[in-house]
Amino acid sequence: MPFGHPMRALFALDPDIAFLNNGSFGACPLRVxxxxxxxxxxxxxxxxxxxxxxxxxxxxxxxxxxxxxxxxxxxxxxxxxxxxxxxxxxxxxxxxxxxxxxxxxxxxxxxxxxxxxxxxxxxxxxxxxxxxxxxxxxxxxxxxxxxxxxxxxxxxxxxxxxxxxxxxxxxxxxxxxxxxxxxxxxxxxxxxxxxxxxxxxxxxxxxxxxxxxxxxxxxxxxxxxxxxxxxxxxxxxxxxxxxxxxxxxxxxxxxxxxxxxxxxxxxxxxxxFLEGIGAERLRARNHALALAMAETLAAAWGTEVGAPRSMLSAMAPVRVPGAPEASWEAGRALRRRLWQEHRVEVPVMPVGDALWARISAQAFNVPQDYRRLASALPALTAGA
Ligand SMILES: Cc1ncc(COP(=O)(O)O)c(C=O)c1O
Missing domain, CATH: 3.40.640.10 (Type I PLP-dependent aspartate aminotransferase-like (Major domain))
Structure with missing residues (x-):
């Protein structure tokens, strides 16, 4: 089965969400x-x-x-x-x-x-x-x-x-x-x-x-x-x-x-389920998608990815644009607004002196999910 939307049907996830946080709690397939x-x-x-x-x-x-x-x-x-x-x-x-x-x-x-x-x-x-x-x-x-x-x-x-x-x-x-x-x-x-x-x-x-x-x-x-x-x-x-x-x-x-x-x-x-997809095939695809999308987001926001490709996996940190306060509370507030106003689920956390969006890529994600984040976030941090 092709990755992306066809695979989304194998999960209980709400189809309207750009779900970019497999990292926190995973997503369990319906079959499991x-x-x-x-x-x-x-x-x-x-x-x-x-x-x-x-x-x-x-x-x-x-x-x-x-x-x-x-x-x-x-x-x-x-x-x-x-x-x-x-x-x-x-x-x-x-x-x-x-x-x-x-x-x-x-x-x-x-x-x-x-x-x-x-x-x-x-x-x-x-x-x-x-x-x-x-x-x-x-x-x-x-x-x-x-x-x-x-x-x-x-x-x-x-x-x-x-x-x-x-x-x-x-x-x-x-x-x-x-x-x-x-x-x-x-x-x-x-x-x-x-x-x-x-x-x-x-x-x-x-x-x-x-x-x-x-x-x-x-x-x-x-x-x-x-x-x-x-x-x-x-x-x-x-x-x-x-x-x-x-x-x-x-x-x-x-x-x-x-x-x-x-x-x-x-x-x-x-x-x-993992071996049915092919563990190595899924890993390679998810890593490639996360890293490509992290670089696209960083370019769109004029920011950076927090680590070289060799130190990342299917999760990647991208520095949030603007200069929002680098606190857990500010990160949680941004996460909540992305979810409530844009149906984008992604964690935003402080590392060092900035806030970072930690994107994930799982079998069901498609580039369009990340494009929603790319356009939604800057408006929320403008002037911060
Ligand atoms: C590094 C690390 N340790 C521990 C945990 C805790 O996992 P759990 O909530 O399943 O106990 C997490 C969860 O994100 C984690 O990232």
């Missing part, structure tokens, strides 16, 4: 939602048999399909509700002494920064945020910035694979190598990466890797995973400690109390 519905009905047909007898095997089976997609071993891969839950599980399972440092970057996701703030208050850790040069010019600068942040008290490196606000794809394998050379373990926040980037999780060399399936892997909301290197599994506990506690990594995460298992069990259907 149908699979999820069928799982829900099965769950309700005989709830006890479903949860007590079938669920443990079904969860492992689905985790096995996901693990294969990630290049990982099934026993090293567990489902969690979302990336935030996975990051919480790792960060709150680790032992820190007062004064221990966690090294991250100033592009770290806000909710994850809050977990670190909690640990600052609770455990006395110190958070070191390496400032990434912005706009970005190349990987070497990122590596140098992070390298400068290591110190004798660094106990953990926490890096995003794809940063939320800037859409930067960080050179994770190189950053992991820096940490390994210093004996520092690494936690990767790969919330956006599955489906967006070609991904072989173990090959990155990190200790823990968290990713969402509901952003770019076509899974229903509430599907994410935590991968842990075999040697880094001991002591990890999920946010909710339940019956599986003490039974090992997979057992403790597979059962976190009675919950709707349909999103996890529908992950193989999301992967099948």
């Amino acid at each position: 939602l149908e699979v999820q519905d069928a799982i829900r009905r099965e769950m309700e047909r005989q709830p006890v048999a479903f949860f007590a007898d079938a669920a443990p095997g079904r969860i492992r089976e689905a985790a096995g399909v996901l693990a294969r997609f990630l290049g990982a071993a099934p026993e090293d891969t567990v489902f969690v509700e979302n990336a935030t839950a996975g990051m919480n599980a790792v960060l709150r399972s680790l032992s820190f002494a007062p004064g221990d440092e966690v090294l991250t970057t100033d592009h770290v996701y806000g909710a994850v920064r809050n977990v670190l703030a909690h640990l600052e208050a609770r455990a006395g850790i110190r958070v070191v945020e390496a400032p990434l040069p912005w706009p970005a010019r190349g990987e070497d600068e990122v590596v140098a910035a992070v390298e400068a942040g290591f110190g004798p008290r660094t106990r953990l490196l926490l890096v995003d694979h794809v940063a939320s606000r800037s859409a930067l794809v960080l050179p994770v394998a190189r950053l992991v190598a820096l940490a390994r050379a210093r004996g520092v373990p690494v936690l990767v926040d790969g919330a956006h990466a599955p489906g967006l980037l070609a991904l072989d999780v173990p090959a990155l060399g990190a200790d823990w890797y968290v990713g969402n399936c509901h952003k770019w892997l076509f899974a229903p909301k509430g599907a994410a995973f935590l991968w842990a290197r075999r040697e880094a599994q001991a002591g990890l506990v999920p946010g909710v400690v339940s019956h599986g506690h003490g039974g090992g990594f997979a057992a403790s995460f597979d059962w976190v109390g009675t919950r709707d298992l349909s999103s996890w069990l529908a992950v193989p259907a999301g992967i099948a």
